[in-house]
Each structure stands twice: as C-alpha cells, then as structure tokens.
Amino acid sequence: MTAFDPVRWRPAPLLPEADVRDGALLFVVAVLCFLACLTAIGVIASDRAARGWIGQLGGEATVIVRPTRGETPDAAAARAAEALAGTPGVAEARALEPAKAYDLIRPWLGDISDLEDLPVPRLVTVTLDRKAPADAARLTAALKAQDVDGAVDDHSLWIRGVKRSANLARGLGAGIFLLIAAAAAAVVAFATRAGLAARHDVVEVLHLSGAGDDFIAGLFQARFARMAAVGGLAGAGAAALVGAALRLAGGPQGVTPALPVSWVDLLAVLPCPLAAAMVAAAAARFTAAGLIRALE
Known part of the structure; x- marks a missing residue:
C-alpha cells in the first residue's frame, strides 16, 4: 500500500478527463x-x-466621339481630348489610337480583314482626379462647350453591379x-x-x-x-x-x-x-x- 503524500496529492476532477465521445x-x-x-x-x-474594381472603374471614364461637320474621326477625338483635359476633376484625357479601338470591336465582328472601311467611332480615355473626380454631367458639359458630339460612360452601371x-x-x-x-x-x-x-x-x-x-x-x-x-x-x-x-x-x-x-x-x-x-x-x-x- 502506497503511503499518502500530501505534497503530491491533487484532487481528482469531478468530471472524467476523457470520454470515448x-x-x-x-x-x-x-x-x-x-x-x-x-x-x-x-x-x-x-x-x-470588389473594392479594387470599384476604385479602378470609378477613377476612369470613356467617351465615344462621333465626328461632325465633315471632320475626320481622329480630329474629333483630338478635340474631345483637348476639351476634357482642362476640365476640373480630370487628371488626363487621351484619344485612343485607332488600332486599339479596332482591337476592342474585332472580337464582336468576327474575322474582318479591313475594319478601316467601317464607321468606327473614336474613343477617349479619361483619368479622373482621385480626390475630386468629375462626374458624367461635367464631362458632357465640357464636350458640348466645344461643340463635340460625344457620349460619356462613367462606368456607373458596372460599379453598381460590382457593389451588388x-x-x-x-x-x-x-x-x-x-x-x-x-x-x-x-x-x-x-x-x-x-x-x-x-x-x-x-x-x-x-x-x-x-x-x-x-x-x-x-x-x-x-x-x-x-x-x-x-x-x-x-x-x-x-x-x-x-x-x-x-x-x-x-x-x-x-x-x-x-x-x-x-x-x-x-x-x-x-x-x-x-x-x-x-x-x-x-x-x-x-x-x-x-x-x-x-x-x-
């Protein structure tokens, strides 16, 4: 029989330590x-x-420019970019090269060898000021002030979809x-x-x-x-x-x-x-x- 050692004795737990379950x-x-x-x-x-996509979409806008008064599409795009570059809330406005515009629509039209014969509108990419970005109404007003026929896409539709x-x-x-x-x-x-x-x-x-x-x-x-x-x-x-x-x-x-x-x-x-x-x-x-x- 083992002698009782009060120093090493510890009370047993009231509930068992281990269980099969x-x-x-x-x-x-x-x-x-x-x-x-x-x-x-x-x-x-x-x-x-989602926040990254919203930040990218909200920081840019795209303008579709249609030539008027017999001017060439490239000249109309250049005038649109110049009109938007000085608008408050715009950091940069740049006319997209025709080759890049063709690349954007080529997947939708199929294998067409000569896209230059089609009336392809020119695009202007607008980089907005991150602190105080210009809205679509201000961009549209800047285009109308310079008599430029253009449609502004501020990506709001895509932003709402991403947020949703x-x-x-x-x-x-x-x-x-x-x-x-x-x-x-x-x-x-x-x-x-x-x-x-x-x-x-x-x-x-x-x-x-x-x-x-x-x-x-x-x-x-x-x-x-x-x-x-x-x-x-x-x-x-x-x-x-x-x-x-x-x-x-x-x-x-x-x-x-x-x-x-x-x-x-x-x-x-x-x-x-x-x-x-x-x-x-x-x-x-x-x-x-x-x-x-x-x-x-």
Whole structure:
C-alpha cells in the first residue's frame, strides 16, 4: 500500500478527463471551424477584389466621339481630348489610337480583314482626379462647350453591379457563418445532453454534497468550452494552411483576380478558437442548466 503524500496529492476532477465521445466532438468542431475560417478568408478576399474594381472603374471614364461637320474621326477625338483635359476633376484625357479601338470591336465582328472601311467611332480615355473626380454631367458639359458630339460612360452601371455582387458575397458569408455557429451550438448541446445522461449518478452525488445547479452546469460549461477551443484551434490552423497554400499557388493575385488572397487575410482565423469556446460554453451552460432542473 502506497503511503499518502500530501505534497503530491491533487484532487481528482469531478468530471472524467476523457470520454470515448470526445474524439468525435473534437473532429466535428474542428471541421466546422475550418469551414467558418475559409468562409471568412473568402469573404475578405472577394471584398478586396470588389473594392479594387470599384476604385479602378470609378477613377476612369470613356467617351465615344462621333465626328461632325465633315471632320475626320481622329480630329474629333483630338478635340474631345483637348476639351476634357482642362476640365476640373480630370487628371488626363487621351484619344485612343485607332488600332486599339479596332482591337476592342474585332472580337464582336468576327474575322474582318479591313475594319478601316467601317464607321468606327473614336474613343477617349479619361483619368479622373482621385480626390475630386468629375462626374458624367461635367464631362458632357465640357464636350458640348466645344461643340463635340460625344457620349460619356462613367462606368456607373458596372460599379453598381460590382457593389451588388460584393454585398451579396458579404451577406452569403455572414449567413454561412451564422449557420456554422448554430450547427456548432447544436452539436455541443447534444454532447452536453449525452454527457449529463451518462453522468447522472455524478450529478446526484454532487447534489447530495450540496452543490448548486449553477456549479454543476459550470463544470460542463468549462469542459466543453475547453474541447471547443482545442477543436477551433485545429480547424483554424488547417484553414490557415489552406489559405497560405492558395496564396502561394496563386501568386500576387491569389487564386484568381476575383479572389486575391493576401497574407493578412490569414489573421481572420485568430478569433476562431475563442469564438468556438464562447459558443460551446453558452450552449453547454443553457443545456446543462435546463437538464439539471428537469432531473430535480
């Protein structure tokens, strides 16, 4: 018989340290956190792409120039560029070379050898001032002041489409994240219910010893919060590895220009273990408290 050593003695935990169901719960929580982290990285990357496209579209405008009074298309484009160059809110206005204009319409017309015989309008590209960009009305007024027949495209239609897509991506990401959080809470609640059923005798002994309902519920809360934190750490680590692989495989633009994953995006996985622990703690607390009251 081993002699009792009060120095080395430590009280045993009121709940067992290990359970055969812990591995399955850890795996499920890790997978859910992995999916949540990937969703967050994807939403951040897509939002960055949308902001970049909006910045590029909002910083430029295109003017379609039609020649009048017998002047050549190139002369009309040159007059339009000169008229717009001095407009407040315009950083630069440049007439597009005819060859580039032909290249823009060639894919739509098919294999036509001689496009010079077609009445192709000339284009003027306008770079707007980033601080105080000129709007379409001001550009149109500048053209009319110089008697230039031109149509201004400030890309507002495309900008609205990009903004709409970005908002949709953010909404879908938030919805997926909430669904994953709800699934994690349901899993933890089920595990808490199973754990209480398996340890019904422990709960009764604690009650007989004078332990209150809050104390017993706190034991299950702490247990499942620790497990969820470990699962969240594993899932977040796996998601960070996948994000790093996508960043390395895709180069500076990420996987595609539509999903430019950056190294800073990987920081989005850092709150995952804490968030998983908080969700698990709340789910375990409410479930355990309700079941304990029902057992009384």
